[in-house]
Amino acid sequence: MQKTFQIKTTRHSDMVDITSKLEEWIYESGVEEGILVVTSMHTTAGITVNENADPDVKTDMLRRLDEIYPWNHVKDLHAEGNTAAHLKTSTVGHAQTLIVSEGKLLLGTWQGVYFCEFDGPRDRNYQVKLIAAE
Amino acid sequence: MQKTFQIKTTRHSDMVDITSKLEEWIYESGVEEGILVVTSMHTTAGITVNENADPDVKTDMLRRLDEIYPWNHVKDLHAEGNTAAHLKTSTVGHAQTLIVSEGKLLLGTWQGVYFCEFDGPRDRNYQVKLIAAE
């Protein structure tokens, strides 16, 4: 089973929690056991799993990523000027593979799934594929 | 098939080779061909695949990650003070997907699978799901 999700990001850099969107769809699918691949369809936006409780974690993460990969870099050649966003995407990953168990994502207490915008705001989309397997 | 593995880490930062644990379990499962998803259930500990021979590689990797993501950062907001560990987890990845072939993990000669502790020592766990498929 497969689905396209659309998302409208509202900031230049952001981590948007998509866990409940994914879980609703798994529930509708009726699949109890398997794996789920979630993939950004972009080269300046990725997917990661990280803390779902204190919003300061994502603020800190986005700011530190920006320090490591500053937006402006005198040596960058790419004319669009968003090399930093490409690097952040390959660092966190354009996609993640998640375990589905008992009809839900198998996540730790503090884990959430995030769509990571690194060059927004934009209209984005991500795809999911669910492989059912005992 | 699915299993929870418990692990007690002994250092603040560490890479613990879990390859043989995973291979024992694959052997017990009787599955010859498929894929294995290994996921940390935490937001300050991840999974990576890297060198299994010279222990200096992991010492160097952990030290360099610490230089890039220093533990203390004057701008961090997160009250627990472990933002660096969250970032390291998203950098190496909270999970990895591995190929199973001929009843074993399909790894290169120098590849091992590591549970990466970034905020220990702690009692941790990771989950594995094995999808059998020719």
Add this chain to the structure above:
Amino acid sequence: MQKTFQIKTTRHSDMVDITSKLEEWIYESGVEEGILVVTSMHTTAGITVNENADPDVKTDMLRRLDEIYPWNHVKDLHAEGNTAAHLKTSTVGHAQTLIVSEGKLLLGTWQGVYFCEFDGPRDRNYQVKLIAAE
């Protein structure tokens, strides 16, 4: 289904687009729907998904990775001297999991799959496993 691909890299650091190789093989397999795991068999070379249009993106990415993980580091212990390449591999990932749909890789317009050489030139190989699933 599974296959070993050989690749001869020609530079010390490089991102080689392997998208068409993967798609040819998916076409030959006849599989329409599923997931594909692509894994480097090395600890100093990885796999990532990033821009397939402007070659300046990969030039910038490789140069910035080299700035973050400089080849020479006075504290490195690893005798082979390629700790930076190990770190780059764990940063981009040794492997990626991709969605296969309608007999092709499900990628965005600007996404390509890259074999990332971080300590070349060398003879390398990567493995792919295709799991068919509706």
